Amino acid sequence: MPFKPVILWTDSLIYLLLIVVIIFACYVRRNEHLLIPWKRVGHSVSGMMALTVLILFISIGLLDTVHFRSALESNNSMSTEKIYDAKVLSLFDIIATPLRTNIEKTYSAPFATHLYSKEIIELPQGGQIREFPRLKFGGAHLQNPEKQFSADIAWRTAEGLCFGFLIWLIFVTLLVKLIAYKSGMKFMPVLSIISRGETEIPWKYIFIMSALLLLIFGITLSLSTHYHIFGTDKVGQDVFYQALKSIRIGLIIGTITTLMMLPFALILGITAGYFKGWVDDVIQYIYTTLSSIPSVLLIAASVLMMQVYIGIHPELFDTMASRADLRLLFLCIILGVTSWTGLCRLLRGETLKIREMEYIQAAHAFGVSHWRIISRHILPNVLHIVLIATVMEFSGLVLAEAVLSYIGVGVDPSMISFGTMINSARLEMAREPMIWWALLASFGFMFTLVLSANLFADAVQDAFNPRVKTLRLINR
Amino acid sequence: MEQELVIQRNEVRLVNYIIRRMLYAIPILIGVNLITFTLFFVVNTPDDMARMHLGIKRVTPEAILKWKQERGYDKSLIYNSAENGADKFTNTIFFEKSTSMFVFEFGRADDGRDIAHEIKTRMLPSLAIALPVFILGLVSYITFALIMVFFRATYIDLWGVVLCVAIMSISLLFYVIGGQFLISKLWHLVPISGFSGGLDIGKFLVLPVIIGVFSGSGASARWYRTIFLEEMGKDYVRTARAKGLSESIVLFRHVLGNALIPILTGAVVLIPSLFMGSLILESFFGIPGLGSYTIDAISSQDFAIVRAMVFLGSFFYIIGLILTDISYTLVDPRIRLE
Numbered sequence: 001m002p003f004k005p006v007i008l009w010t011d012s013l014i015y016l017l018l019i020v021v022i023i024f025a026c027y028v029r030r031n032e033h034l035l036i037p038w039k040r041v042g043h044s045v046s047g048m049m050a051l052t053v054l055i056l057f058i059s060i061g062l063l064d065t066v067h068f069r070s071a072l073e074s075n076n077s078m079s080t081e082k083i084y085d086a087k088v089l090s091l092f093d094i095i096a097t098p099l100r101t102n103i104e105k106t107y108s109a110p111f112a113t114h115l116y117s118k119e120i121i122e123l124p125q126g127g128q129i130r131e132f133p134r135l136k137f138g139g140a141h142l143q144n145p146e147k148q149f150s151a152d153i154a155w156r157t158a159e160g161l162c163f164g165f166l167i168w169l170i171f172v173t174l175l176v177k178l179i180a181y182k183s184g185m186k187f188m189p190v191l192s193i194i195s196r197g198e199t200e201i202p203w204k205y206i207f208i209m210s211a212l213l214l215l216i217f218g219i220t221l222s223l224s225t226h227y228h229i230f231g232t233d234k235v236g237q238d239v240f241y242q243a244l245k246s247i248r249i250g251l252i253i254g255t256i257t258t259l260m261m262l263p264f265a266l267i268l269g270i271t272a273g274y275f276k277g278w279v280d281d282v283i284q285y286i287y288t289t290l291s292s293i294p295s296v297l298l299i300a301a302s303v304l305m306m307q308v309y310i311g312i313h314p315e316l317f318d319t320m321a322s323r324a325d326l327r328l329l330f331l332c333i334i335l336g337v338t339s340w341t342g343l344c345r346l347l348r349g350e351t352l353k354i355r356e357m358e359y360i361q362a363a364h365a366f367g368v369s370h371w372r373i374i375s376r377h378i379l380p381n382v383l384h385i386v387l388i389a390t391v392m393e394f395s396g397l398v399l400a401e402a403v404l405s406y407i408g409v410g411v412d413p414s415m416i417s418f419g420t421m422i423n424s425a426r427l428e429m430a431r432e433p434m435i436w437w438a439l440l441a442s443f444g445f446m447f448t449l450v451l452s453a454n455l456f457a458d459a460v461q462d463a464f465n466p467r468v469k470t471l472r473l474i475n476r
Numbered sequence: 477m478e479q480e481l482v483i484q485r486n487e488v489r490l491v492n493y494i495i496r497r498m499l500y501a502i503p504i505l506i507g508v509n510l511i512t513f514t515l516f517f518v519v520n521t522p523d524d525m526a527r528m529h530l531g532i533k534r535v536t537p538e539a540i541l542k543w544k545q546e547r548g549y550d551k552s553l554i555y556n557s558a559e560n561g562a563d564k565f566t567n568t569i570f571f572e573k574s575t576s577m578f579v580f581e582f583g584r585a586d587d588g589r590d591i592a593h594e595i596k597t598r599m600l601p602s603l604a605i606a607l608p609v610f611i612l613g614l615v616s617y618i619t620f621a622l623i624m625v626f627f628r629a630t631y632i633d634l635w636g637v638v639l640c641v642a643i644m645s646i647s648l649l650f651y652v653i654g655g656q657f658l659i660s661k662l663w664h665l666v667p668i669s670g671f672s673g674g675l676d677i678g679k680f681l682v683l684p685v686i687i688g689v690f691s692g693s694g695a696s697a698r699w700y701r702t703i704f705l706e707e708m709g710k711d712y713v714r715t716a717r718a719k720g721l722s723e724s725i726v727l728f729r730h731v732l733g734n735a736l737i738p739i740l741t742g743a744v745v746l747i748p749s750l751f752m753g754s755l756i757l758e759s760f761f762g763i764p765g766l767g768s769y770t771i772d773a774i775s776s777q778d779f780a781i782v783r784a785m786v787f788l789g790s791f792f793y794i795i796g797l798i799l800t801d802i803s804y805t806l807v808d809p810r811i812r813l814e
Contacts, residue, residue, distance in 0.1 A: 289507035294789040300774050308520045308528045402647045408775045422649050451645040
């Protein structure tokens with residue numbers, strides 16, 4: 001095999017999460033009463049536009065999750081055993097190979113053709129001059145950058161726009177065909193209904209949003225192969241590549257943490273509310289104690305201890321990537337262990353309410369076991385709270401990662417994340433002239449991700465929370 | 477006469493309540509103490525920490541012993557069988573390092589300074605940031621939310637909410653970096669960072685306080701808006717309107733007064749986030765407070781300081797909780813102190 005698949009810990013959890021989501025989706029599809037709130041989510045314009053953006057981010061993150069080690073060319077053809085590269089790559093790295101491998105010497109501005117600082121260059125005919133040297137990759141195809149630059153940019157932008165538009169046309173055609181097929185109508189009437197915005201699911205806005213995204217995608221694709229569109233960092237790495245790589249870390253922190261938190265919150269919250277008495281007292285004591293420690297401090301203390309543990313047990317990790325990955329996993333676990341208290345409290349309150357309902361009393365009277373009552377009657381009725389809490393938590397966690405990395409208790413410094421990007425860019429703020437592009441890139445990507453997550457969370461909350469709905473009715 | 481008696485009885489009740497509330501805090505503090513002890517001494521033994529500090533390879537047992545002796549970590553964890561009588565329990569790490577925190581005895585930092593003294597001197601700068609952020613924040617968020625509610629279901633409300641969501645979606649780090657760049661570096665209005673104990677303290681505080689207030693405005697204002705809207709749907713509002721009261725009187729007198737109760741309870745939720753905020757603000761603006769102290773301790777891996785801060789942080793949080801509960805009973809006469 002030319003490569004050897006590597007499944008890091010976080011990868012396996014992502015796959016697990018994916019399976020859970022698919023099973024849940026199938027389950028919801030078969031149950032009409034569960035489908036109704038999701039349909040309501042589907043009717044929200046801002047929610048669906050946000051989802052379109054999120055799907056793009058998630059697909060980048062998923063591509064970045066498929067890891068492997070490629071085989072090295074061995075000179076000794078006799079040996080049958082293959083040697084694999086110590087560097088773990090992902091599918092995304094392969095797609096973004098030009099971005100990953102076009103490494104300059106040091107800083108260069110976005111779209112620059114020359115380095116950001118002057119250097120001494122040996123002239124071929126002898127002697128030295130100090131000037132801005134040309135970049136090795138950024139705009140290297142231009143003979144005369146001053147004259148050709150703007151024409152080249154314009155040409156490539158136009159090319160990218162056309163390409164993006166083409167993909168969009170294909171995408172829209174396929175999707176409209178699918179919708180037409182499902183509703184049993186012809187292609188053109190469906191298209192006209194969509195363009196008038198009369199569909200239940202706001203396809204019109206989804207198409208507008210995806211057009212925007214695909215056009216941007218086309219432009220970046222055609223420009224980033226020949227320029228560093230967000231510049232390069234201190235060691236000359238492309239900032240655009242770093243920003244794309246950060247997406248996976250953001251998504252992992254946002255989702256795996258919830259995965260870690262759910263067992264605690266669900267089991268403890270429901271048992272406390274269901275059994276009451278001393279069980280309730282003990283669980284309440286545990287979560288009051290945990291929540292009275294300011295979470296930053298608890299996280300910082302736990303991460304420090306984890307660093308000590310990883311530091312004195314270096315033999316546990318075979319590659320750099322697996323060490324950084326395990327640290328990320330531990331960070332998620334720590335974040336999960338420190339943040340389940342809020343959801344636990346909510347679940348306890350809801351279970352207290354539900355357990356007094358008639359159908360639970362009836363179940364008791366029939367002699368149904370505790371376990372069955374909890375799993376059949378209580379759990380399904382608190383799931384909407386879990387769902388709302390999960391989507392609400394996500395954006396906060398992505399933001400928290402940046403702050404934690406700044407404090408020094410976030411992800412491994414060798415890992416590219418929004419936090420580490422901001423942190424290294426911050427150190428260059430004092431430079432004159434300023435290095436601003438890494439900050440701009442991380443800001444743009446993070447803002448888009450968190451904003452769309454927030455908007456989607458709002459749509460989900462509106463659809464699932466009955467109280468908010470009645471509130472709306474009153475206001476009308 | 478009778479009325480006086482009632483007032484007196486209420487006072488007794490309040491005092492009783494406060495005492496009981498404080499007694500509740502004790503088991504929680506013990507729990508916090510146990511958690512910090514487990515984290516700092518059981519998960520990794522003092523030997524591990526010594527090895528980490530002294531460099532992982534090429535470390536002699538003597539060096540480890542010396543490191544432990546300097547910090548007083550060279551004892552048994554909980555039970556010291558070598559001693560006699562009560563010393564079996566008192567001459568241990570648990571007693572000397574953990575239990576002593578209840579009397580605010582935090583020991584010495586790695587640089588030899590007394591942590592308790594350091595905390596005392598750093599408390600004031602921290603308060604100088606956190607208190608204005610808290611109070612100004614509360615006032616401005618409520619005002620913002622009231623404006624949105626007053627113009628509810630109009631474009632002002634809609635764009636207000638959009639603005640809130642946008643503000644929520646930006647990391648605090650960008651506010652700080654952006655604020656420092658724009659106001660200090662481009663416009664030279666206030667110094668980029670620094671602190672002084674004198675009268676010119678204001679110019680150092682303005683920017684961090686503004687940034688602290690602004691960065692929290694999105695989430696809070698939006699949340700207060702929902703609280704206000706929820707109050708708007710209640711029966712007493714309909715009654716007030718039916719009496720012919722103007723919309724502004726209904727909103728500012730009736731709704732505001734009643735909504736203050738949930739807002740007040742929610743303010744406690746803000747206290748831990750003040751910690752997070754002050755950590756970042758203090759370290760960016762070079763304010764010698766508890767937040768920057770903690771960050772420095774984390775980066776230099778000074779476990780004694782981090783341990784002290786975890787305990788102290790929870791202590792303040794619990795105090796905050798008690799204060800809110802008391803103010804809650806003062807604001808809402810319906811609450812009985814049973």
